[in-house]
Amino acid sequence: MYVKSLTFIFLFIITNFYAQNFCGKIEYSQQKNMANDVYAAHTSKSKFVLEFNSLFSKYQEINISESKTKNKIEDTDEGRSKITVIGRKNTLPKFYLNKNGEILFRDIFNEEGIVVKEKPIHFDWKIHEESKNIGKFLCQKATTNFRGRNYIAWFTHEIPSSYGPWKFYGLPGLILEVHDEDYKFLCQATKVNLYPNNKENCKINTPEYDNTNIKTIQEYYIRKKELVKEEFSKIATKLGRNSNFKIAKDCDDCGKELEIFESK
Numbered sequence: 001m002y003v004k005s006l007t008f009i010f011l012f013i014i015t016n017f018y019a020q021n022f023c024g025k026i027e028y029s030q031q032k033n034m035a036n037d038v039y040a041a042h043t044s045k046s047k048f049v050l051e052f053n054s055l056f057s058k059y060q061e062i063n064i065s066e067s068k069t070k071n072k073i074e075d076t077d078e079g080r081s082k083i084t085v086i087g088r089k090n091t092l093p094k095f096y097l098n099k100n101g102e103i104l105f106r107d108i109f110n111e112e113g114i115v116v117k118e119k120p121i122h123f124d125w126k127i128h129e130e131s132k133n134i135g136k137f138l139c140q141k142a143t144t145n146f147r148g149r150n151y152i153a154w155f156t157h158e159i160p161s162s163y164g165p166w167k168f169y170g171l172p173g174l175i176l177e178v179h180d181e182d183y184k185f186l187c188q189a190t191k192v193n194l195y196p197n198n199k200e201n202c203k204i205n206t207p208e209y210d211n212t213n214i215k216t217i218q219e220y221y222i223r224k225k226e227l228v229k230e231e232f233s234k235i236a237t238k239l240g241r242n243s244n245f246k247i248a249k250d251c252d253d254c255g256k257e258l259e260i261f262e263s264k
Helices: 002-020 217-239
Strands: 022-034 042-052 057-062 070-076 079-085 095-099 102-109 112-118 126-134 137-146 149-156 174-180 185-196
Touching: 022 174, 102 217, 112 217, 126 149, 137 174
Parallel strands: 042 079
Antiparallel strands: 022 042, 022 185, 042 057, 057 095, 070 079, 095 102, 102 112, 126 137, 137 149, 149 174, 174 185
């Protein structure tokens, strides 16, 4: 028992030593496939970079370019469906700053940039024995439920950092892949760069944002609902007076993004 205790303490010290003495930049491919508030379906693909050191992390969108909304028809088992790939004019990057679980993020919704500050998030992770390789890293499976959705994450002990993409963190190793059980959200690491801990390598520049209008998570969802209503009003106007157009109350994903939030 005494030997086991010493071994655990030794591993704990070694893990924390390495966690404090290196930093890194991880590139991710992120995809969302969801029913949209306005359109039949919504697909978005983007690239992000996670920068982390011993103090905090930044997950920020990269390679942003203006694009037009495109419609396409896809054949599925249920028949033909209309897929709308939403264009984008606002090229401000989305970002997520994570310090001890407290998140400051900027979302771009219907071309409007919304900056939000969240209270610390505490994920109830369950770690499983199942493992797989992602690139050269051996990863272990973990699961959690976050605001109405079940997520599966793959993290590696070989990078002893508790950070990960989007808002995820809190595992005993860096998260290289995460998705919900329906694959409506999928985030995968595509490139890993690790550096020794020094001021030049581990400096993380904070993105510029409007700090005079930071919203709470409750205000954020209220504003998103307002933007959805504005979008529906524009569409209804284009369709004309005799059109019968309204929001379906029983739509599974209408009004919902990646997380299902209920204010308490």
